[in-house]
Amino acid sequence: MGNRLRLVTDSVADSIRRCQACPLNALCLDEAPSGSAPPQQPCLEQRCMHLTGGEHLFRVSDEVDQHLHIIRKGDIKLYQHGRDGGQHIIEFLGPGAWIGLESLNEDQRHAGAVALTNCEIASVPYAMLTSLLDRQPRSAEAFGQLLSGTIARHQQHAAMLRSTSAVQRVAQFLLHRLEQAQAAAQDMARATLPMSRQDIADYLGLTSSTVSRCLSALRRRGWLSMGQRAFTLPGREDVELVAAGAPLALDD
Amino acid sequence: MGNRLRLVTDSVADSIRRCQACPLNALCLDEAPSGSAPPQQPCLEQRCMHLTGGEHLFRVSDEVDQHLHIIRKGDIKLYQHGRDGGQHIIEFLGPGAWIGLESLNEDQRHAGAVALTNCEIASVPYAMLTSLLDRQPRSAEAFGQLLSGTIARHQQHAAMLRSTSAVQRVAQFLLHRLEQAQAAAQDMARATLPMSRQDIADYLGLTSSTVSRCLSALRRRGWLSMGQRAFTLPGREDVELVAAGAPLALDD
DNA sequence: CGACTTCTTGAGGATATTCAAGAATAGTGG
DNA sequence: CCACTATTCTTGAATATCCTCAAGAAGTCG
Numbered sequence: 001m002g003n004r005l006r007l008v009t010d011s012v013a014d015s016i017r018r019c020q021a022c023p024l025n026a027l028c029l030d031e032a033p034s035g036s037a038p039p040q041q042p043c044l045e046q047r048c049m050h051l052t053g054g055e056h057l058f059r060v061s062d063e064v065d066q067h068l069h070i071i072r073k074g075d076i077k078l079y080q081h082g083r084d085g086g087q088h089i090i091e092f093l094g095p096g097a098w099i100g101l102e103s104l105n106e107d108q109r110h111a112g113a114v115a116l117t118n119c120e121i122a123s124v125p126y127a128m129l130t131s132l133l134d135r136q137p138r139s140a141e142a143f144g145q146l147l148s149g150t151i152a153r154h155q156q157h158a159a160m161l162r163s164t165s166a167v168q169r170v171a172q173f174l175l176h177r178l179e180q181a182q183a184a185a186q187d188m189a190r191a192t193l194p195m196s197r198q199d200i201a202d203y204l205g206l207t208s209s210t211v212s213r214c215l216s217a218l219r220r221r222g223w224l225s226m227g228q229r230a231f232t233l234p235g236r237e238d239v240e241l242v243a244a245g246a247p248l249a250l251d252d
Numbered sequence: 253m254g255n256r257l258r259l260v261t262d263s264v265a266d267s268i269r270r271c272q273a274c275p276l277n278a279l280c281l282d283e284a285p286s287g288s289a290p291p292q293q294p295c296l297e298q299r300c301m302h303l304t305g306g307e308h309l310f311r312v313s314d315e316v317d318q319h320l321h322i323i324r325k326g327d328i329k330l331y332q333h334g335r336d337g338g339q340h341i342i343e344f345l346g347p348g349a350w351i352g353l354e355s356l357n358e359d360q361r362h363a364g365a366v367a368l369t370n371c372e373i374a375s376v377p378y379a380m381l382t383s384l385l386d387r388q389p390r391s392a393e394a395f396g397q398l399l400s401g402t403i404a405r406h407q408q409h410a411a412m413l414r415s416t417s418a419v420q421r422v423a424q425f426l427l428h429r430l431e432q433a434q435a436a437a438q439d440m441a442r443a444t445l446p447m448s449r450q451d452i453a454d455y456l457g458l459t460s461s462t463v464s465r466c467l468s469a470l471r472r473r474g475w476l477s478m479g480q481r482a483f484t485l486p487g488r489e490d491v492e493l494v495a496a497g498a499p500l501a502l503d504d
Numbered sequence: 505c506g507a508c509t510t511c512t513t514g515a516g517g518a519t520a521t522t523c524a525a526g527a528a529t530a531g532t533g534g
Numbered sequence: 535c536c537a538c539t540a541t542t543c544t545t546g547a548a549t550a551t552c553c554t555c556a557a558g559a560a561g562t563c564g
Binding site for chain 2: 084110145152205
């Protein structure tokens, strides 16, 4: 582990704020009761590691370390190797997301996880999770929601991939990213795009050229405004129409 | 419910044989201990319903009935409505598969389930499952495997959809179907194809015409042999190459 | 056996990919 | 801080692929 495993020294108040926003909250109740005294040592502080962009959390075929990881800051991509050599992105994960549910009873990782930006990752041993599930009825419920949520996300991704048109897929991707950003912070009209075009292409089943073309087409119409690594959708209504299948010529 | 809910009258021996093959086995141990006396009333017998081809197990927007379903016989397709009107197939499920994990903490079904053939479905209330999980450590383990298995299947499906070529997707689909058949019964070189071409197309993100063309192309080369609703792969090696990305002209 | 649906196959057109080269960005070291 | 390199991004033209539309064949069900 070495330098990757480092104790976080944020203020307690800051940690509590984060704890309430994250889906682990229901599980946290057990360790840090919201009753009388304010929690001395927020639950998530236990084991928190930092990753710099490009660093791996784990690789394909790594042995499973019996931990679940929760993203506190930053973005992670989950990927697999395609049979044709290229890499297939399974999912882009942001703050609040859990990593490791897919390896619950596996020996080896069948996917890799890389940091896209600098990340702060909290790790919880399986054992702690199961003991919480035993003692806290609310935890089991939260866990169930987490699982059905994971399956729902995969189905949504599959729906994206089945969309025949390329612009349609890209539009759905942008909208999905924006919705996620808004779920994390209200009134957030801006979403980040920390992954490369190649990553987006591998996620949507396209080539990076086509992704570029689609983005340019949306930009040309003024429906998409892109900064360095973030974007807004001034013409969100129109983008939603495109996502729903409205035809759109790539070349103006 | 009415005629759909009917007690099964198979022989006890037959039921035990099935029980051992199905993933519920670990859960069954609790109700039907394998010790002294042979089980009088196999656990799965409790509530078993029959569906004829085309009949729905549940539809989109149905309220969740707090039951998990296990397929004992037959094939089921899980689908969603695409935004463009067409239906998107999430998954084809066969004997031994569980249905309902995706609705664990949901109010409404976000997918529909239809029988492709005549089916025999066992239903278990959530309550029974959770009580088993409390009492049987092995059950929790089996449940975890079930969940990670579900996620793994979704990832495999996503990999299919990302494959750029149509023949590639179809080849992967056939191989996957064959592997599943072989997992269920050793030395089974034949797999069934109970769904329509349109269903396959909706599953792979293609049109039924293209699916037909791909199947014909494989047949013309003698790599695929199709009967009524079943197929074999005499040229499995070649089909695997195609699945891996080897080019293949559709027209001979 | 007849009506219905599903499947196959054809030709033409739309769309994404490939290949490639130039522009923009990020990262590195003086 | 700036220049230099490497990578990523954009865009073009030509090709291959898949879709649309359609009609005939095959299969299914009464």
